[in-house]
Amino acid sequence: MDIKILLQFKNQLIKTGNILKEKIKELSKVPEFGEDVSADDEESNETEEFGNQLSVAQNYKEQLAEIDNALKKIESKEYGICEKCGEEISLDVLEVAPESRLCKKCKKLS
Numbered sequence: 001m002d003i004k005i006l007l008q009f010k011n012q013l014i015k016t017g018n019i020l021k022e023k024i025k026e027l028s029k030v031p032e033f034g035e036d037v038s039a040d041d042e043e044s045n046e047t048e049e050f051g052n053q054l055s056v057a058q059n060y061k062e063q064l065a066e067i068d069n070a071l072k073k074i075e076s077k078e079y080g081i082c083e084k085c086g087e088e089i090s091l092d093v094l095e096v097a098p099e100s101r102l103c104k105k106c107k108k109l110s
């Protein structure tokens, strides 16, 4: 792969990773529950909301792990190679999702 293109993907991965880290930090904050204990309904809504927040954060963490994996592969010069069949992943796939592990063909099969 052309080094310029590789660096472009690397920058993109780092940038997306940083955005995800920020979002995870935001979402992991425990919300301040109102001190008005009498408002039971409101409090249970807030707890539920925090639960949703954590599942979104979990989602972001998984995306972040994919990005870290791709960055490691850039370091070890294995980036852009399909993990299943060993073929090169086409650029149009990487442009949409630079953290892709599989080529178009294997992605369809999985």
Ligand SMILES: [Zn+2]
Pocket: 082, 083, 084, 085, 086, 087, 102, 103, 104, 105, 106, 107
């Ligand atoms: Zn493949």
